[in-house]
Amino acid sequence: MMKRWFYWLVALTAWACQPNKGFDQQALEGDWKFRQADKNEWMSATVPGTVHTDLLANKKISDPFYRTNEKDQQWIETKDWEYSVVFDTPEGVLDRDVVALEFPGLDTYADVFLNDSLILKSDNMFVGYEVPCKGALKAKDNELRVVFRSPVNEVMDEWEASPYRYPADNDQHEKKLSVFTRKAPYHYGWDWGPRFVTSGIYRPVALKSWNSADIKWVQYTQKSLTDDKAELVVSAEVEALTPGSYTFSVNGKDGEATFSNSKSFELKKGANKISLPLEVMKPKRWWPSGLGEANLYDMTASLQKGNSIVSEKSERFGFRTIEVVNKPDDMGTSFFFKVNGEPVFMKGANYIPSDNFVTEVDSARYRYLLESAKDANMNMIRVWGGGIYENDYFYELADEMGLLVWQDFMFACTMYPGSDDFLRRVEEEAVYNVKRLRNHPSIALWCGNNEIQGAWESWGWQKSYGYSEQDSINLYNDYKAVFHELLPKVTSELDDKFYLASSPLHNWPKAEDRANGDNHYWGVWWGKLPFESYKKYIARFMSEYGFQSFPEMESIKKYSVPEDWAIESDVMKAHQRSSIGNKTIKLYMDMYYDEPKDFESFVYVGQVLQAEGLKIGFEAHRRAMPFCMGSLYWQLNDCWPVASWSGIDYYGNWKATHYYIKKAFEPVLVSPDMDSTGVIKVFAVSDKLEPVKAKLNISLIDNKGKVLQNRETEISVKPNGSNVYWETTRKAFLKGDSGKETFMYVTLKSEDGSVDSENFLFFEHPKDVKLAKPTVKADVKKATDGCVITLDTDVLARNVYLAVPNEDGFFSDNYFNIIPGHTREIHLRTKLEPEVVRKKLKITTLDQAF
Numbered sequence: 001m002m003k004r005w006f007y008w009l010v011a012l013t014a015w016a017c018q019p020n021k022g023f024d025q026q027a028l029e030g031d032w033k034f035r036q037a038d039k040n041e042w043m044s045a046t047v048p049g050t051v052h053t054d055l056l057a058n059k060k061i062s063d064p065f066y067r068t069n070e071k072d073q074q075w076i077e078t079k080d081w082e083y084s085v086v087f088d089t090p091e092g093v094l095d096r097d098v099v100a101l102e103f104p105g106l107d108t109y110a111d112v113f114l115n116d117s118l119i120l121k122s123d124n125m126f127v128g129y130e131v132p133c134k135g136a137l138k139a140k141d142n143e144l145r146v147v148f149r150s151p152v153n154e155v156m157d158e159w160e161a162s163p164y165r166y167p168a169d170n171d172q173h174e175k176k177l178s179v180f181t182r183k184a185p186y187h188y189g190w191d192w193g194p195r196f197v198t199s200g201i202y203r204p205v206a207l208k209s210w211n212s213a214d215i216k217w218v219q220y221t222q223k224s225l226t227d228d229k230a231e232l233v234v235s236a237e238v239e240a241l242t243p244g245s246y247t248f249s250v251n252g253k254d255g256e257a258t259f260s261n262s263k264s265f266e267l268k269k270g271a272n273k274i275s276l277p278l279e280v281m282k283p284k285r286w287w288p289s290g291l292g293e294a295n296l297y298d299m300t301a302s303l304q305k306g307n308s309i310v311s312e313k314s315e316r317f318g319f320r321t322i323e324v325v326n327k328p329d330d331m332g333t334s335f336f337f338k339v340n341g342e343p344v345f346m347k348g349a350n351y352i353p354s355d356n357f358v359t360e361v362d363s364a365r366y367r368y369l370l371e372s373a374k375d376a377n378m379n380m381i382r383v384w385g386g387g388i389y390e391n392d393y394f395y396e397l398a399d400e401m402g403l404l405v406w407q408d409f410m411f412a413c414t415m416y417p418g419s420d421d422f423l424r425r426v427e428e429e430a431v432y433n434v435k436r437l438r439n440h441p442s443i444a445l446w447c448g449n450n451e452i453q454g455a456w457e458s459w460g461w462q463k464s465y466g467y468s469e470q471d472s473i474n475l476y477n478d479y480k481a482v483f484h485e486l487l488p489k490v491t492s493e494l495d496d497k498f499y500l501a502s503s504p505l506h507n508w509p510k511a512e513d514r515a516n517g518d519n520h521y522w523g524v525w526w527g528k529l530p531f532e533s534y535k536k537y538i539a540r541f542m543s544e545y546g547f548q549s550f551p552e553m554e555s556i557k558k559y560s561v562p563e564d565w566a567i568e569s570d571v572m573k574a575h576q577r578s579s580i581g582n583k584t585i586k587l588y589m590d591m592y593y594d595e596p597k598d599f600e601s602f603v604y605v606g607q608v609l610q611a612e613g614l615k616i617g618f619e620a621h622r623r624a625m626p627f628c629m630g631s632l633y634w635q636l637n638d639c640w641p642v643a644s645w646s647g648i649d650y651y652g653n654w655k656a657t658h659y660y661i662k663k664a665f666e667p668v669l670v671s672p673d674m675d676s677t678g679v680i681k682v683f684a685v686s687d688k689l690e691p692v693k694a695k696l697n698i699s700l701i702d703n704k705g706k707v708l709q710n711r712e713t714e715i716s717v718k719p720n721g722s723n724v725y726w727e728t729t730r731k732a733f734l735k736g737d738s739g740k741e742t743f744m745y746v747t748l749k750s751e752d753g754s755v756d757s758e759n760f761l762f763f764e765h766p767k768d769v770k771l772a773k774p775t776v777k778a779d780v781k782k783a784t785d786g787c788v789i790t791l792d793t794d795v796l797a798r799n800v801y802l803a804v805p806n807e808d809g810f811f812s813d814n815y816f817n818i819i820p821g822h823t824r825e826i827h828l829r830t831k832l833e834p835e836v837v838r839k840k841l842k843i844t845t846l847d848q849a850f
Contacts, residue, residue, distance in 0.1 A: 023210040023311050025102070028144070030087035037080035037147060048105065048359040050200035051081050051148070064356075065640050065650075066559050068574045070194045077197035078153060083146045089139050089207070096209040097241050099137055101144070104128035105203025108183040109149040115142055124182040126389055126410060126429040128436075130208065148199035155180035164471050167461040168414040170386070172577075179416055182425045185386040186353065191578045192635070192644040196356045203391065213240040213267060215311040217435045218301045221496065222319065225340075230283040230319045235275040236301060238311075240267040247304040248274050252297045252317075254284060285340050286318025286441045287402060288379040290667050290687055294318065294402035296441070316399060318441030324498035332515025335541040336629030337380075337404070337444060343720065345622065345687055346404070346630035347665040348380035349373065349647065350544060353387040356639045363393055365652070369637055370397045372648055376658055377665035380404040382543065382632050385450035386412035389433045398442035405442045406543070406632070408503070409433075409487060411449035415456070418478025426482055430490040438495040446491045446499045448483040451520060453502035458509065503543050513539075518630070520544035524613065525584060525645075530591060534617035535675070538624045545617055546634035548578065548585055549610035549657070550603045551641060551649035554805060558651065559641045565599040576643040585643070588613065592765045594850045601849035608799045608846065611656035611815060618664035619671045622685045625722040633661070656799070656815035663757075668692055668717060670748035672761040678730035680761070682746055684715065685722040692717040694750040696725055700733065703741045703772040703796040705820025709733075717748075717755070730763065739763030741770065743796070745819065760817055771847040772796045776818065780838040786830040787837050793818045798846040805842060807832060 034045040034054055043058040055061045055076065062069050093099055103112065103120065105128070112120035117136040120129055152173075158180045168176035172189030189195035216237045223231045234250045249262035263276040284295035295318060302312040323338040337344050354361045354369060373381060381398065383390060385408030398405050409430065416422070437443055455461065456479070462472050483501045491499045506513035508521045519539030523529040525547055534545070550556065556565070564571035567582040576582050589596075589609050596602040614633060621631035638650040647658035663669075671683045686692060693716050700709040715725050730739065744761035762769075774797035779790040786809070789802065797818040802811050809830035818824050828837060 023208075023214070023309075024090075024093065024096070025206050025208045026090065028085065028087055028101070028205040028207050030085040030144075032083060032085045034081060034083045037082045042084075045083055046359075047083070047085070047201045048204055050107070050198045050202060050357045050359060051076060052196055052198055053357050053359065054200070064194070064196060067561070067564065067571050070196070070574065074195065077199075078150050080150055080153075081148045081199050083148070083201060085144050087142050087144065089137055089142060093207065093209045094134065094137065094139060097211045098132060098214065099134040099207070099209045100130050100132045102128070102130050102206040102208050103201070103203075104206075105201065106146070107148075107198055107200050107202050108151055108181060109154045109199075111147045111149070113143075113145040113147070124425050124429055125184060125202075126182055127425075127432045128203075144205075146201060151181050151183055151197050151199065152177050162417075164467060164475070165465055166414050166416070167455075167459075167465055170413055176414075179414055180422075182410075182429060184353065184358075184388050185410065185412055186639065187356070189577070190386060192352070192642060192646075193577060193639050194356060194642075198357065200359070202359050210311060211308075212242040212305050212310045213238055213246060213303055215301060215303055215313050218313050218315075218439070219435075219494075220299065220317050220439050222321075225283065225285070225319055225321055228282065230280040232278040232280070233275050234261075234278050234301060235273065236303075238267060238272045238274060238303060240269055240272055242305070243267055243269045244305065246310075248276060249302050249304065250276065250278055251300045251302075252278070252280065253299075254295070254297050280319070283319040286320040286399075288339055288344060288404055289374050289402035290377060290379055291339070291342070291344065291402075291689065294400060294441075296399060315439060316396065317439055318399060320441055322404075322444055322497070324445055324500075326498070326500075326517060331627055332540065333517055334629075335517045336626075339404075342689060343626065343629065344379065345625055345720075346380040346541070346632065347622075347687075348378040348382065348403075348632045349636035349661075350382045350384045350632055350634045351387075351636050352384055353390075353639050354637050355650075358388060366394055367397060368652060369648065370394070370401055370403060372652075372654065372658065373403060373636060374401045376647075376662040377667065378403065378661075380406060380444070380630070380632060381636070382406035382408070384408055384412070384635075385410050385447065389437070392436070395437060395440045395442055399440050403442055404444040405440070406445050406447060407437065407443055408447045408450055411452065411482070413451050413455060415452065415461075415475045415479055416482060418474075418481045423481060423486060427486055427490065430487055431494065434490060434494045438497070443497060446487075446495070446497055447503050448487045448499070448501045450503060452479065452483070454504050454507035454520070458507035504539075508537065515540065517541065518543040524617070526580070528584065528587065531588075531613035531616045532676070534613075535620045535673070538620060538628050540628060541630035542617075542621050542628060543630065543632050544634045545614075546645035547588070547610050547613050548581065548643055548645050549606045549655060550585075550643040551638075551651070552607065552653055552655070552803075553600050553603050554803070555641055555649050555651050555653055556603065567599070567602065572643070575641060578644075581643060585609070592767060594767045596849045604801060604844055605846075605849045607656040607801075608815060611660040614657055615660050615664055618661055619669070619673070622664070622669060623671055623673065623683045623722050625685065625720075633657075654810075654814070656801075659814050659816070663759075666757050668694075668748065668755045668757055670696065670746050670757045670759050672698075672744055672746050672759055674730060674761060674763070680728050680730060680733060680744070681724045682726040683722055684717045684725050684748060686717045686719055688717075689719050691719055692750055692755055694748050694755050697747045697749075698726060699745045700737075700742055701745050701796075701819060703743075705795070705822075708737075708742065734763070740768065741772075766798070766846065771798065771850075773847050774818075774845055776800060776843050776845060778838070778841055778843065780834045780841065782834050783827060785827075787828045787832070787834050789826045789828055789837070789841070790823055791818055791826065791843075792823045793820055795820055801844040802826065802828075803842045803844070804828070804830070804832065804837060804840045807840065809837075 032045040106122040108125040110122040114136045166179040171178045172195040178188040219235045251260040296316040300314045518541040638646045641650040669685045748757045772795040774793040812827040
């Protein structure tokens with residue numbers, strides 16, 4: 001594992017290199033070292049980092065993700081660890097009025113000493129700390145020590161004293177200690193992740209200094225927005241050491257256009273709150289991806305005393321209105337987002353942390369994942385509540401790319417304590433993160449927790465954990481104290497966005513709940529219902545649903561050896577954390593496909609199974625507009641190499657599902673559907689805000705490419721909705737044909753090329769037809785940034801999978817169908833020459849798997 005810390009150093013260095021004018025902030029420089037607290041062996045450390053990654057770098061442990069190494073590394077969580085660095089104070093810093101150390105990421109229970117003076121006791125991974133330290137600081141040879149106490153030992157007494165056991169079923173230990181600790185829940189294990197209960201300094205330590213006064217927080221509150229003018233109130237929290245007259249200024253910039261305002265204030269010593277109005281003429285709106293540009297303005301708030309700027313904060317801001325419409329209507333209770341006055345169907349995925357060791361995620365990896373989401377036509381990412389509040393760069397990328405963020409608070413799938421101390425920590429965490437994130441135009445919603453309300457109502461915890469009536473009352477009162485009192489109070493006081501107490505508010509088995517609000521549908525997978533149930537179980541907003549697959553074979557090879565390549569091997573079971581995992585993949589595979597001939601074929605068919613199954617859900621949700629106005633599947637990514645619900649594996653490879661979702665989430669989609677009675681409807685679904693004129697072509701084709709029927713119609717696709725443009729029955733369309741060797745092929749194309757959507761409707765499951773055995777030929781030519789591969793086939797080739805084993809590269813499409821006579825061009829982004837690609841290219845089709 002490489003240390004991925006350079007983004008933070010670059011960002012802080014860039015900040016520090018600005019004219020400081022009496023204030024400064026810079027990364028703390030020095031050679032960090034660490035040790036197990038009960039031993040005297042000091043080792044080199046990397047900050048930001050974690051104990052696990054530092055142990056790996058020092059060759060004290062093996063790769064935690066390889067084979068079953070995880071189980072031999074659980075001792076790490078039971079130990080205390082100490083980090084230390086010696087540093088000199090930069091020139092001029094001690095001359096300033098205030099000097100502070102900033103700790104934006106301590107994981108989790110930490111005592112911080114500066115030159116043997118205790119300056120901080122941390123007890124929350126999710127809170128950043130700024131600690132005045134001038135009195136303890138020297139010009140040379142300062143020693144900073146951070147002693148991390150074991151997260152599991154720290155709360156053992158609290159667990160033992162608890163009157164009941166909490167239902168933290170994802171905590172992979174007999175003692176469910178995670179609920180007592182404000183730390184990333186997934187570190188304790190989840191049904192897609194390992195257990196690595198980390199400690200460490202996971203965000204960069206900085207030295208900050210200032211004179212007279214300091215801006216702590218700035219808030220941009222948009223009061224009104226029209227095409228002619230945006231009206232803002234810009235508020236700031238200021239700590240003043242020197243009382244007196246100050247000028248607060250805000251300057252904005254969009255290219256060459258600038259705007260500003262300033263106002264004088266008399267500040268008292270201590271905490272002050274100030275604000276001023278700001279008008280922006282002809283504002284450019286921030287739009288979600290697919291509907292327009294994500295226009296951003298560079299904003300700088302500064303505080304001046306006399307002729308000197310004493311404090312300054314810069315960030316980017318976008319003008320947009322956003323409303324969550326959650327109210328009764330003639331279909332139940334709505335749940336949808338209006339952006340800039342327009343109802344927008346949300347297309348996206350649930351996001352988990354991209355690594356168990358969060359410092360392993362560098363800026364390039366963040367960008368790649370969010371670009372992959374945008375490239376798949378997504379406009380929303382849900383930051384799920386069992387991970388972390390992501391770093392600033394994540395949200396800056398979301399702003400830049402037009403990806404709205406559904407932001408959970410970090411609570412998931414269990415009840416939580418309601419003690420005064422626990423509530424104090426939650427409040428600190430909520431205040432810190434709401435203030436930190438609220439100005440991002442990408443933030444669309446605050447959600448209190450993941451699934452706890454529905455679980456309390458439907459998962460049977462009261463019986464399985466033997467709660468008495470009084471226990472249940474106490475547990476639910478604690479729940480309300482956090483999610484119905486504290487968090488809505490914080491969000492309403494500090495921001496103006498919609499707060500949702502729990503997602504979903506109810507659970508999927510209840511049919512009546514699908515008409516009311518958002519829903520997590522797990523009838524597919526946990527309920528073992530067929531994929532076709534996605535057409536029936538549709539809610540007003542589908543905020544979770546999914547199905548598993550293994551990562552591709554080249555990924556599996558990175559964490560296993562050939563003897564592990566069986567779904568019941570110890571290694572494959574270790575890298576499958578769902579309690580019903582591999583057997584459920586096999587169960588569904590048997591529903592739709594013949595048995596694959598070997599493990600590699602099982603992996604390939606499993607990816608096709610996941611993609612084809614979820615395609616039913618992707619398209620059913622969009623066809624159900626405006627009843628359904630959102631589809632966020634579970635899950636975008638992985639935190640380690642594993643069989644899971646992800647569409648992108650740990651190594652960044654797009655699974656078949658991500659390729660499928662790119663097509664299913666096209667701005668204009670043609671979607672044929674056949675219901676259980678044999679009625680066939682061809683839908684066109686559009687996210688565009690204007691009508692689109694296009695040609696709808698519907699063909700019946702046999703596996704050899706012969707067109708048996710063809711009809712073409714000019715249509716006007718209605719904006720921002722779903723409509724049926726052709727309807728028939730299976731019997732009428734097939735005219736006596738069995739449908740076992742024929743298929744419907746549908747295209748929708750506009751004259752200006754803005755719409756080019758194709759889709760297939762097969763009449764039987766693959767196991768019930770005689771799959772064609774195609775000969776697929778490939779021509780490879782040089783192209784910008786790689787190669788173009790032109791493919792053709794003699795008979796229908798289904799789920800064509802292209803790979804260049806042992807080589808890096810990205811295919812523009814994969815797992816696609818090819819019809820005889822319809823050549824298909826695929827771009828391969830690679831540094832390889834065409835002759836190398838031609839030699840190494842591996843082409844797999846569905847028929848080869850059996």
